[in-house]
Amino acid sequence: MTDYRIYVIDDETVIRESIAMALADVYRIETFDAAEPAISAMETKPPDLVLLDIGLPGMDGIQALEEMQRRHPGLLTVMITAFEDLDTVIAAMRRGAYDYVVKPLRMDGLEATIRNALETIRLRKEVRSLQQQVLKDNIPCFIAHSDVIQDVMVFVGQVAQSPDTPVLIQGETGTGKELIASAIHYQSPNFQGPFLTINCAAIPTDLVESELFGYEKGAYSGAGAAGKRGLLEAAGGGTLFLDEVGDLSPNAQAKLLRFLEQGEFYRVGGTRKQIIETRVISATNKDLDLMIADGRFRKDLYFRLGVVKVKIPALNARTADILPLARHFLMEFADKFGKPVTGFTPAAEKALVAHRWTGNVRELKNVIERGMLVGSQPLLTPEDLELDRPAGKPAADAADAPAPFAPIPPEGMDLTALEKAMERFYLEAALKMAGGNESRAARLLHLNHHTFRYRRKKYLAAPP
Ligand SMILES: Nc1ncnc2c1ncn2[C@@H]1O[C@H](COP(=O)(O)OP(=O)(O)OP(=O)(O)O)[C@@H](O)[C@H]1O
Numbered sequence: 001m002t003d004y005r006i007y008v009i010d011d012e013t014v015i016r017e018s019i020a021m022a023l024a025d026v027y028r029i030e031t032f033d034a035a036e037p038a039i040s041a042m043e044t045k046p047p048d049l050v051l052l053d054i055g056l057p058g059m060d061g062i063q064a065l066e067e068m069q070r071r072h073p074g075l076l077t078v079m080i081t082a083f084e085d086l087d088t089v090i091a092a093m094r095r096g097a098y099d100y101v102v103k104p105l106r107m108d109g110l111e112a113t114i115r116n117a118l119e120t121i122r123l124r125k126e127v128r129s130l131q132q133q134v135l136k137d138n139i140p141c142f143i144a145h146s147d148v149i150q151d152v153m154v155f156v157g158q159v160a161q162s163p164d165t166p167v168l169i170q171g172e173t174g175t176g177k178e179l180i181a182s183a184i185h186y187q188s189p190n191f192q193g194p195f196l197t198i199n200c201a202a203i204p205t206d207l208v209e210s211e212l213f214g215y216e217k218g219a220y221s222g223a224g225a226a227g228k229r230g231l232l233e234a235a236g237g238g239t240l241f242l243d244e245v246g247d248l249s250p251n252a253q254a255k256l257l258r259f260l261e262q263g264e265f266y267r268v269g270g271t272r273k274q275i276i277e278t279r280v281i282s283a284t285n286k287d288l289d290l291m292i293a294d295g296r297f298r299k300d301l302y303f304r305l306g307v308v309k310v311k312i313p314a315l316n317a318r319t320a321d322i323l324p325l326a327r328h329f330l331m332e333f334a335d336k337f338g339k340p341v342t343g344f345t346p347a348a349e350k351a352l353v354a355h356r357w358t359g360n361v362r363e364l365k366n367v368i369e370r371g372m373l374v375g376s377q378p379l380l381t382p383e384d385l386e387l388d389r390p391a392g393k394p395a396a397d398a399a400d401a402p403a404p405f406a407p408i409p410p411e412g413m414d415l416t417a418l419e420k421a422m423e424r425f426y427l428e429a430a431l432k433m434a435g436g437n438e439s440r441a442a443r444l445l446h447l448n449h450h451t452f453r454y455r456r457k458k459y460l461a462a463p464p
Contacts, residue, residue, distance in 0.1 A: 002027055004118055005045065009038045009064070010053040010080060015105065019051065022107045023114070035064030042072060049117050050077045051101075051110075054088055062091055069096045074124075076117045080105070131192065140179050140186075143325045146318035152310060156180055159308050160187035166260060168245075168305045169283040171312030173446055174362030177283040178243060180310060184281060185239040193238025198231050200252075201244035202450035209252045215268040230267065232259065235278045243448075245282035245305065246291055253298045256280075260304040280305065315357040315364065322364065326352050329365050330380070333372040341372060345379045351387040359446040366443045424459045427452075431460075 005028040008019045016031040023029055030047070032038040035056055050068065054061035061079060068075055079092045079100040089100050098120070099113050144153050159167055160183075167184060169177040178197060185195040203211055214230030231240055242248070248256065259265045264275045282305045291297035315322065326344065334341050344352065357363050367385050375384035426445060434440035442452030 004048045007038050007047040007050045009035055011056055035059040039067055048121055051080055052077050053080045055082055065092055065095050065097055078113055140182050142179055142183055143328050145324045146320035148313055148318050149321060156184055157187055160184045163188045163190045163279050165307050166305050167281045167308045167310060169310045172314045172360055173285045174360035175312040176361050181241040181281040190238050194235050195239050196231050196235040197241040197243060199243040199450045201247040202454040205249045208249055210268045212252060213255055213265050213267055216270040232278055233276055236276045239279045239281055242282040244284060246284045246286035246288055246297055253301050257301045257304055315360040319353055322353050323349060325361060325364055326368055329368040333369050337372055339372060340378060341375055341380060342378045345381050348380050348382045348385055351382040355387050362446060427456055427460055
């Protein structure tokens with residue numbers, strides 16, 4: 001006997017009894033002589049499959065089918081019809097019936113129809129469980145203890161449900177904007193579609209447009225011979241996350257606005273209109289209002305990108321998250337490095353809460369990673385974490401400290417050259433500290449890997 005429950009709804013006793021007799025050894029059969037009692041029984045004992053006579057007294061088969069579909073969407077129903085009345089059968093199939101059988105019933109034919117229907121149910125269940133697995137594997141582990149971040153997560157869960165609403169995520173660097181964007185994607189109905197990200201700051205201005213929108217062959221010198229689709233197309237049916245959206249070139253801004261308003265765009269050098277459904281989530285840690293005032297960012301684009309705005313507070317504004325996040329990262333790195341570190345000393349916890357996290361969660365994660373590398377006790381100490389700056393106090397009482405830079409000489413100075421030299425110096429220093437590991441060097445400078453790689457290419461020798 002299988003666990004499948006089948007309702008047989010037919011006013012002819014002989015039909016009900018013959019089906020029950022033929023199938024009762026294999027399935028749980030419940031019989032009804034009218035639709036109404038069957039519909040009420042479904043509330044407490046929902047069937048997997050319904051065999052439903054079309055010509056019922058009272059509510060007829062077609063009405064019953066509609067009512068059942070309304071109350072139990074997706075319920076599989078096989079119609080039983082007295083003769084092959086094409087119109088009625090078509091009406092039933094249009095309303096979502098799975099199949100139909102004609103009286104007088106041939107039991108072997110009916111059994112085959114039932115087996116097919118149940119196989120469909122089994123496959124649907126399998127697909128659902130695979131979907132849930134995908135969700136479980138991909139939903140990022142987002143630590144949210146403070147009330148303010150919990151509210152953000154509830155809001156984000158609601159926003160996720162409408163898959164074409166653009167979302168603008170604002171927050172300082174390292175607050176978790178990309179993580180929130182992926183949480184929106186994986187909670188949305190499009191979670192099976194791709195989630196792609198592009199960091200607009202890490203791509204040279206003249207390339208960002210073709211990266212985003214693709215190009216046709218020969219669109220510009222250096223464009224590949226075959227043309228290429230852009231990330232917007234590649235993310236079709238899913239989500240494109242535009243990080244550092246404030247760095248988009250004016251051309252790219254105009255094209256993106258058109259896409260958001262009309263759902264269409266042209267590849268660079270292309271004449272064929274591309275129509276695509278991709279949700280755009282963007283993020284910035286820049287003050288877009290200021291950029292709009294300076295004429296560097298389009299106001300109309302700002303409004304389109306920010307149909308829904310999500311603001312992520314800085315880590316120091318939600319201290320309740322600091323220790324749960326620190327413990328989460330500690331467990332992650334203990335596992336990764338195979339170290340028997342189990343927590344923090346009380347002094348280390350105090351220092352973690354008191355620290356001024358200008359690099360937010362990313363900085364906290366880096367500090368824990370470094371602490372895990374050097375720490376040798378079961379509990380990490382403030383020395384392991386190298387934390388000595390309390391909140392609100394930038395390095396060694398900045399007010400009293402001597403200015404860290406040389407004064408401007410009377411003849412003036414080349415600020416751009418100085419910036420470049422400084423950037424080169426710190427990129428090299430970070431790589432050295434990180435033993436040549438780019439990802440770690442990027443984290444030391446609170447940059448993401450793409451940005452680091454881009455700047456390294458620009459200022460130092462190209463990475464291997
Ligand atoms: N609430 C959180 N729970 C767990 N990990 C987090 C949380 N917030 C941030 N992180 C982790 O911190 C790091 C930085 O997060 P993320 O890259 O999402 O920040 P961001 O705001 O997009 O940064 P940027 O502005 O520099 O692009 C990532 O490793 C991310 O996994």
